[in-house]
Amino acid sequence: MIKSEFLKLKNSTGFYLVSTYTLLELLVIPIYLFFRNDRVSMINVSLIIMLSFPILASILSIFVFEQESAANNFQEIITSKRTVEIWLSKLLVLDAFCFLLSSIVWLVVGTLQNDLKQGLILAITNWILIIFLNHFHILLSFFIKKGGNIIISIVETLFLVFASNKVLLGAYWCPVVLPVNFLLTINVFYIIMLFIWIVFCVIIIVLFSKRMKAI
Known part of the structure; x- marks a missing residue:
């Protein structure tokens, strides 16, 4: 099943x-x-790169949904006995x-x-952020159209800008800023809270996928 999903992704526009985007990062950032060999510069560049993640996650979630919608309007997933696993x-x-x-x-x-x-810290922090955004925007795709999904990603980008200026320290209600707060404070609790938000999104996706099957 995982191999099948990988092949679908490999043949998609999202791939x-x-x-x-990854190639551009590897060509430019190193x-x-x-020429600016210090940790502060690494963190600052990381914060700038994070600003692109919401719109990228939104676009990827749209591609995933359009791919499945084109395949018999989700019928393959809905009629399967392994909807949740898919x-x-x-x-x-x-x-x-x-x-x-x-x-x-x-x-x-x-x-x-x-x-x-420091590279490992930034790698893990960036990855956790994109994981949350992927799950959140796929969850949104169940309820809203493409335009709404993209608008929300723009709002998330604004939150990231505010967070990078230390405006949203302690804002656990806003999961998208938690990785930024972690990099600015090195408070691991921010990452723990983001994991909780990710699990919450997964649970809602699973519950809604079961509801789709029931309908």
Whole structure:
């Protein structure tokens, strides 16, 4: 099942979008940080890159839904006895694939700058953020149309801008800013709370997928 979902993703527009974006990151960021070899610059660049994640996650979720909608309007999923497993496989494959988008560049930068620990922290933080955004925007796709999904991603980007200026420290009600708050304070509780939000999104997706099957 996971292999099947991977093949679907591999042949999708989302695959080429993420691959192209990752390639641009690898071409630009290591070169820029080579001339600004310090942790503050790494964090600042990471915060800037995070601003693109909401719209990318929104577009990816739209691609996933359009792909399934084109395949007999979700009938393959709805009529299957493994509806929940299919959705969980989709999420797992998408999250694993977005490791390229969010994390590879920071592992490369950390290695090149002999600061693998900081590179690993940035890689994990960026990956957790894109995982949450993937799950959240796929959840939104159950309820709202493409335009609404993209508008919400723009609002999320604004929240990230505010968070980078330390305006939303302690705002646990706003999960999208928690990784930024973690990088600014190194308070692990922000990451723990984001994991809770991710689990919450997964539970809602599972429940709604069961409801689709019941209908």
